[in-house]
Amino acid sequence: MDTTRRNLLRIGAGAFLFPGAAALAGPRGWVKCSDGSWTKDASLCVAPTGSAPTATPTPTPTPTPTPTSTSTTTSTSSTSAYADSLSSTGMTPNKVSWLGHSWSADMGSTWNTGMDYCWQHTATKSRFELHNTTKDHGDNEPSTKRRSELHENTERMPNGVEMWGAYSFIDHSWSDPAGMKANGNGGAHMQMHMPSGGSPAFAFRRYKDGRFLITTNGDNDPTSNHKRYISSLSFDRVHDIVYRFVIDPMHGRLDVWLDGNHVLNLSDASIGTSSPGCYFCFGLYYGGGVTCPIVAEFGNLVFPSRTSLSSRIGSPPGW
Numbered sequence: 520m521d522t523t524r525r526n527l528l529r530i531g532a533g534a535f536l537f538p539g540a541a542a543l544a545g546p547r548g549w550v551k552c553s554d555g556s557w558t559k560d561a562s563l564c565v566a567p568t569g570s571a572p573t574a575t576p577t578p579t580p581t582p583t584p585t586p587t588s589t590s591t592t593t594s595t596s597s598t599s600a601y602a603d604s605l606s607s608t609g610m611t612p613n614k615v616s617w618l619g620h621s622w623s624a625d626m627g628s629t630w631n632t633g634m635d636y637c638w639q640h641t642a643t644k645s646r647f648e649l650h651n652t653t654k655d656h657g658d659n660e661p662s663t664k665r666r667s668e669l670h671e672n673t674e675r676m677p678n679g680v681e682m683w684g685a686y687s688f689i690d691h692s693w694s695d696p697a698g699m700k701a702n703g704n705g706g707a708h709m710q711m712h713m714p715s716g717g718s719p720a721f722a723f724r725r726y727k728d729g730r731f732l733i734t735t736n737g738d739n740d741p742t743s744n745h746k747r748y749i750s751s752l753s754f755d756r757v758h759d760i761v762y763r764f765v766i767d768p769m770h771g772r773l774d775v776w777l778d779g780n781h782v783l784n785l786s787d788a789s790i791g792t793s794s795p796g797c798y799f800c801f802g803l804y805y806g807g808g809v810t811c812p813i814v815a816e817f818g819n820l821v822f823p824s825r826t827s828l829s830s831r832i833g834s835p836p837g838w
Contacts, residue, residue: 601639601646604628611638617669618643618820626667626802627655637667638802644818645669647802651809663703665809668802670712676823678766678795684823685761685831686801687838688815690725692754695811700728703807708815710804711764714796718744720766721773721790727807729754733775733782737789738768748775748783759819759835761828766791776832799823 604611604624609632611624617640626647628637636648637655647667649655655665676682688708693699705727710719713736722744724732731752734744752758758778765772771790775783791797799822803813819836821828 598639598646600641601644602641603635604638604640605635609633615669617645618822620671620822621673622669622671624669625657627652628667630654630657638669643820644816645802645820646814646816649803649805649809649813651811655809663806663808665706665805665813666803668710668800668804670798670800671822672712672798672800674822675714675796675798676711676766678791678793680825681763681765681772682823682825683761683763683821683828684799685759685819685821685828686817687757687759687819687835688817689757689838690752690754691814691816693729693811693813696729698810702810703727703805705729705732705807706803706805706809706813708803709760709801710799711766711791712798712800713792714794714798715792720771720792720797721764723760723775731777733773735771735773735785735788735790737771738792740789747773747785750782752777757838759831761832763828764790764823766795766797768793779833779835 604615605628606612610630611626611628613624613629615622615624624638626634626637628634631654634654636650639646639648649665649667651665653662655667656662657664657666660666686709690708699705705725707719707722707724709723711721712719718736719734720737721733721735724734726732726749729751730749732746733748735747736744761776763772763774768789768791770786771788773783773785773788773790774781801817801820803815805813818838821831
């Protein structure tokens with residue numbers, strides 16, 4: 520990608536904003552925009568951009584989501600606040616420290632120089648970017664796979680224990696949604712990785728048509744990457760996820776709240792393997808490749824633990 524186009528992408532979501540339709544009055548000073556999102560300033564309401572996929576959601580094979588309160592807010596973002604992750608060698612180290620954890624960095628910049636865009640960060644936020652280039656994959660991977668991820672594989676998840684996690688994110692619009700839809704299967708933005716590799720125990724994804732997707736895998740589930748929830752979700756806006764899970768190949772559980780909505784309530788499902796040791800990773804992994812730059816930002820990340828995050832569901836932190 521030439522420098523001019525890359526800089527245009529880094530202008531941030533503000534380049535796509537325009538006034539939304541009339542806002543509706545909401546509780547406690549909030550207003551509801553025409554696209555269903557909530558904000559405290561009606562002037563920030565936006566309409567979906569032309570580059571964002573707008574496919575109609577299909578029925579999910581899981582229990583019907585239970586709506587609660589919606590707390591999505593509008594946000595613009597810029598790369599100016601981020602520092603790149605490159606060392607004096609011009610590459611990202613294989614092991615990095617961020618947000619109090621030791622991470623394995625798996626991305627183009629850990630294998631090649633001149634890829635400062637792969638992972639940029641502040642003390643509390645991370646920005647990942649993929650391009651359609653042969654450098655965006657490891658030497659032991661097919662060239663179609665694109666990866667820019669952080670893996671925390673030193674702190675493993677127990678089996679049979681209720682755990683909670685959360686994060687906020689912004690997915691920036693795809694400049695080639697038609698190409699992405701035709702190209703592959705989309706990509707994962709967060710994975711609970713299996714101990715020995717393979718498809719994750721559960722993952723949060725953007726499907727190939729841009730919809731938000733949740734999948735699970737388990738020793739006793741014959742369906743690989745079992746689709747548990749899929750629905751439209753706006754690009755270029757802040758969204759907040761709170762999730763509660765139990766890893767168990769027979770009686771696993773996964774609850775997901777997206778912008779205050781309880782979108783998944785899954786119990787007695789096969790999630791994970793009988794051998795404990797799943798681990799958390801986030802960033803971008805597009806196993807089928809990409810046809811345009813993919814950019815995602817993460818903030819307010821709470822690493823999975825036994826501490827309940829129920830209070831965050833209806834009151835997400837500011838971006």
